[in-house]
Amino acid sequence: xxxxxxxxxxxxxxxxxxxxxxxxxxxxxxxxxxxxxxxxxxxxxxxxxxxxxxxxxxxxxxxxxxxxxxxxxxxxxxxxxxxxxxxxxxxxxxxxxxxxxxxxxxxxxxxxxxxxxxxxxxxxxxxxxxxxxxxxxxxxxxxxxxxxxxxxxxxxxxxxxxxxxxxxxxxxxxxxxxxxxxxxxxxxxxxxxxxxxxxxxxxxxxxxxxxxxxxxxxxxxxxxxxxxxxxxxxxxxxxxxxxxxxxxxxxxxxxxxxxxxxxxxxxxxxxxxxxxxxxxxxxxxxxxxxxxxxxxxxxxxxxxxxxxxxxxxxxxxxxxxxxxxxxxxxxxxxxxxxxxxxxxxxxxxxxxxxxxxxxxxxxxxxxxxxxxxxxxxxxxxxxxxxxxxxxxxxxxxxxxxxx
Numbered sequence: 029x030x031x032x033x034x035x036x037x038x039x040x041x042x043x044x045x046x047x048x049x050x051x052x053x054x055x056x057x058x059x060x061x062x063x064x065x066x067x068x069x070x071x072x073x074x075x076x077x078x079x080x081x082x083x084x085x086x087x088x089x090x091x092x093x094x095x096x097x098x099x100x101x102x103x104x105x106x107x108x109x110x111x112x113x114x115x116x117x118x119x120x121x122x123x124x125x126x127x128x129x130x131x132x133x134x135x136x137x138x139x140x141x142x143x144x145x146x147x148x149x150x151x152x153x154x155x156x157x158x159x160x161x162x163x164x165x166x167x168x169x170x171x172x173x174x175x176x177x178x179x180x181x182x183x184x185x186x187x188x189x190x191x192x193x194x195x196x197x198x199x200x201x202x203x204x205x206x207x208x209x210x211x212x213x214x215x216x217x218x219x220x221x222x223x224x225x226x227x228x229x230x231x232x233x234x235x236x237x238x239x240x241x242x243x244x245x246x247x248x249x250x251x252x253x254x255x256x257x258x259x260x261x262x263x264x265x266x267x268x269x270x271x272x273x274x275x276x277x278x279x280x281x282x283x284x285x286x287x288x289x290x291x292x293x294x295x296x297x298x299x300x301x302x303x304x305x306x307x308x309x310x311x312x313x314x315x316x317x318x319x320x321x322x323x324x325x326x327x328x329x330x331x332x333x334x335x336x337x338x339x340x341x342x343x344x345x346x347x348x349x350x351x352x353x354x355x356x357x358x359x360x361x362x363x364x365x366x367x368x369x370x371x372x373x374x375x376x377x378x379x380x381x382x383x384x385x386x387x388x389x390x391x392x393x394x395x396x397x398x399x400x401x402x403x404x405x406x407x408x409x410x411x412x413x414x415x416x417x418x419x420x421x422x423x424x425x426x427x428x429x430x431x
Contacts, residue, residue: 030278031260032373034252035075035114036132036183036215036239037061038158042083043090049078049158053244058087059096060245062107069249070371073104073112073260075239077132078158080117080145088115088138103136103262112260115141118159118183119148120190121166123203127196130159130183131166132215133173136262144176166192166203174210179266184217184241186225186323187290191217193228194290194323198330201230212269213237218251219288219323219409222280222345226336227327235269236342238282246362249372250350251282254343277343284347285324286408287415292322294411301410320411348376349399349406353417356392364388376400395419 040052043059058076065071078084088105091097097105097113105113116134123129135141145155152160162169170180188194192203201208213235216225222236238251256278257264268275285291293302295311296318302308307325310317351357351365351372365375368387375384377400384393395417398404409415 029257029259031072031255031257032070032249032252033073033075033255033265034065034069034071034240034242034249035073035116035134035181035237036118037074037076037242037248039076039078039081039084040243042081043087044083046083046156048081048084048156049243051243052158056243056245058084058113059091061248062097062111062113064245064248066108066110068366068371070373071111071249071252073114073255073265074248075114075116075132075134077116077118079115079135079141080148081156081158082145083156085138085142085145088141092138099137100261102259102264104260104265105138106260114262114265117141117144117148119152119169120159120161121169122161122163123165123196125196128161128190129166129192129196129203130190131169132181132183133169133176133178134181134262134265135176135178140176140178144173144178147172147176167205167207170204170207170210179213179262179269180211181213181215181237181269182211183215185214186220186326187217188321188323188326189290193330194321194326199228199230209233212266215239216280216282217241217288217290217323218283219285219291220327221282221285221347222338222342223336224285224324224327226338226342227331227333229332229337232337232339235271235277236280236345237269237277238280238345246352246359247350250352251280253277254279254281271341276341279343280345281348282345283353284349284402284406284415286406287349287353288323289409289412289414290320290323291415292408292410293325294320294322294413296320296411299411301408301413303408322410347402349404349417351375351396353414354392354395354399354404355417355419356395357388361388361392
């Protein structure tokens with residue numbers, strides 16, 4: 029069976045209103061995430077990455093006690109027989125040689141999560157808040173997480189801030205040593221794709237995940253995975269990431285990397301986004317070295333090959349432009365589309381051109397179809413600014429090394 033999975037969603041507030049992810053929306057609660065996935069998004073498996081926070085743990089226990097969430101025999105929490113929630117925790121690590129990076133640990137049960145939370149309370153100053161710095165190397169966090177039967181996945185691996193390749197090392201295996209083989213998957217992040225990542229040889233054996241890293245309900249599902257599993261459970265997810273017994277990630281759906289906030293190098297002095305041949309490591313406009321290095325530029329800088337060397341197990345990477353990026357699709361239009369077609373997934377991938385035009389008019393319908401077909405012109409993002417759709421513009425041409 030095929031399941032739609034977004035395995036990186038943040039919590040903004042606990043059910044009692046206490047802050048968890050300061051930069052996330054207030055209505056992004058544990059229960060609201062599950063409801064959004066069930067009612068609007070068409071997401072069948074969701075990883076919620078702030079579950080080690082004690083107030084969030086309280087929310088989870090309460091939902092289990094009332095029967096709103098049911099722990100499954102194979103791991104994970106089932107919501108209304110529609111969505112499986114995989115409880116997870118994202119923490120920031122520090123390498124002894126310098127550099128910080130984020131990593132997500134996924135847990136099979138509430139009991140395992142509680143044990144991990146109690147242990148991490150000894151290593152951070154404020155466990156209630158999201159993505160806390162735990163003042164340890166990533167290899168040590170991996171050791172702790174796997175003690176509680178976790179799946180350990182390095183997050184948004186190429187972004188310039190707090191990521192393995194963007195902030196710490198040129199080869200991630202250096203961070204983990206003999207435990208490198210215990211990491212089944214890595215998360216690509218919004219500004220990268222499989223074609224870029226597969227230019228780094230050490231990643232050939234890893235499963236790639238494309239997740240939203242959502243900080244608001246509408247952004248859930250802007251990137252997701254299609255996963256072949258027998259059932260929507262933690263243990264089936266483990267088999268899929270390890271590519272065992274016929275389980276596997278069948279497809280990655282993600283932003284065109286140009287839409288990501290860190291795809292190209294950004295000059296902090298003149299605020300220009302690089303448009304030249306990567307890697308751009310000095311501003312093309314003013315010559316400043318005060319730059320935020322782009323994901324594309326970093327990968328070209330450290331790549332083992334000029335073209336991707338994709339292993340036979342690598343699934344297709346399908347580009348999508350989330351509806352929020354389509355000009356003219358605001359909150360009202362988005363609700364109209366979802367009410368008409370049932371979910372955002374149905375709008376993005378199934379609704380026909382005539383049906384879309386009848387619902388939202390010909391111009392928006394045309395752009396949705398262009399987004400689906402990969403022909404909607406785009407301009408690259410960088411320095412924390414998302415790329416954008418640019419209808420009627422030739423946009424930024426694809427450069428060598430982008431795909």
